[in-house]
Amino acid sequence: MQLSAILRPEAVKTISASTSKKRLFHDIADLAQQFYGFDATDVVDALVDRESLGPTGVGQGIALPHARLEKADKVCGLFLRLDKPIDFDSVDRQPVDLVFALLAPDAAGVEHLKALALVSRTMRDKDICAKLRANSDPATLYTILTEAHSTQKVA
Template identity: 55%
Template sequence: MKMAEILDAKAVRYAAGASSKKRLLQNLSEQAETVYDIKADEVFSALQARENLGTTGVGRGVAIPHARFETLDRIVGLFYRLEKPVNYDSLDRQPVDLIFTLLAPANDSPEHLKALAMVSRTLRSEDNCSKLRANSDPQTLYSILTELTTSKAA
């Protein structure tokens, strides 16, 4: 699996920040509707329900919110780099500025887990995160993400 298979260039954004985790999830949901034609209220509800099970803020400024949908036929992603980190109730209690959201079909467990592992591997690297944090142009961020995972995918 390659990042370019799940991430549309229009789903990569650089944003000033969000006033809260809830607002960030709403922004992501609206972007999902714009890019992937998934109803924003359904995305928000699913992401919020997943967060209620436990935070998807994995530490070091990274969050990987994810949810499943009956209406999807493939895995899709969204990436945000925030100028100003937002409190996300992360495991290490640090605010997040790199957010990769995965939306998957309800019945696609193996592929969903592979995508989650790919994103986690990519964002676990300090070098990769530094490259992403050093850029604010969405096209550049997209290029970095797709090149990183293409050259380092397992």
């Protein structure tokens, strides 16, 4: 699986208006509606429900919010670079500035897990994160994300 299979170039954004996790979920939902045709309310509800199970802030300024949607037919990704880090209840208590959201079908099972593992591996790479933080152009961010994985060796 390649990141380019789950992440559209237009679903990569730099955001300056998000001031809280709740506002960020609404921003993600608006983008998911715009680029993937999901109902924004369904997306917010699904993200909030998933987050209630445990925070998806994985540390090092990174969050991987994800949820399953009844109306999804494939795994879809959205990447947001935040101009101003926000509190995300992360495991290391550090604010988040890099967010990779995944929305998957209810029955995605293994595909959802594969996508989450791929995103997690990519976002754990300190060099990739440094490049993402140093750039704000969405096209550049998309290239960094998609080329990074295509050059990584698969174990």
